[in-house]
Amino acid sequence: MTNIFNFLANPSRFRLFSQKAYPYTLLIMSIFISTGLWFSLFNSPPDYQQGETVRIMYVHVPAAWMAMMIYFFMTIMSIFALVWRHPLADILSKCSAPIGAGFTLVALVTGSIWGKPTWGTWWVWDARLTSVFILFLIYMGHITLVRAFEDEYKGARAGAILTLIGAFNLPIIKFSVDWWNTLHQPASVLKLGGPSIHIEMMVPLILMALGFLFFYFSILLINLQTELNIRKLKKLFIKKFSEKKSF
């Protein structure tokens, strides 16, 4: 395991790896998303209370999972960046933030669309909704901060520090529906004592979640390549400029 970490720690080696891995992540994503969509739209039962609107769940729940998982991943990477100064960790954290913000927005919007027919309202100030909204604001603050620095290296490190300060919001989101008795339903898949959701709904949900995960991987790889290219271009430019001056 440590060997893999060390092997991929070299940015140019990682760039080659990401270029090779990118098409595969796209392929796996399209397989999961297409089968998942077929299952969730045509081959899963409607809910006995909510009817067909329950199908929003197959987008809403994976997006919400991803929103939290990406922040968790960013937290781990920030610890790596600050404690061991891993050269790629802060870049990974920086490149994940816009994707996480996107998933959070998708979760909020689909949740709102789902809330109108089932709860009768677009928005309630319930614990889960509020904390996910705060998560979105933290993501946006992170993106703004990182881009305020002129130096990419400093910006990515600053983002890592901010990620750790915001990380205490994560357990609040996960357990908000268990701690407070609010409108949003408690967890029914990821909880102690096994999932309480029927297998016919579970299968498309897992497929969509895996599809979303590989979607995240492929976007992350593209973001990483862009970031590494920008850094390399700047270095080349400085090198060229300093060589010219010496003549």
Place this chain on the structure above:
Amino acid sequence: MKKFNRLIIRDIHIVVKGASDAGAALLFYLLAIIMFPLSSGTDATLLTSIAGGAIWVAALFSSLLSLDRLFRSDFEDGSLEQIVLSGISLETIVLSKCFAHWLTNGLPIVILSPILSLIIGLDFSYWWILGLSLLLGTPSLTLIGATPAALSCAIGKGGVLTALIILPLMLPVLILGSGAITAEISGLGGIGHIYALAAILPLSLLAVPFLASKALRLGWE
């Protein structure tokens, strides 16, 4: 410990001389509270229901305004660097700065709030829950805001950006603090919120000195 005290006395001295805007932040707190009755009407029952939230929002903005200057002046004129060179660890300096900020901003707010709750229409029998939530909440506000304040020094510009970063991080404290008062008024008992606030304070006390000094060192790189 002697050095720690001296650092705090130095910061308080700066505030008393008027060289920092901590006094202005306190005045802002009074002004912000007056805004609520003036904007949403002087109806007594309405005021009672928003009083806790109004006091908490005013406290949060007052803290936010003064936090932007927490490290900035010392960072820019180089005195922070000199204090570090004198052999005091940066983590200690961060803690002393936060403590001095709380003494000059948080503590006056805690003391003033029971009096102000009278003019905004909160029943005086709730003064203890208001005071307790502010006593536990304002140090957390200072500590949570310290790291973004240090980061804004590293960028070199502050203002709106600092507020944009700090505000979402402070929201859980605001929700719990004003929630304690609303829960107490509605008869549910606000002590659960107080427990949660009491948990946030030691957690931020542990994490913040480390992270804020990381952020300040980033500015020196």
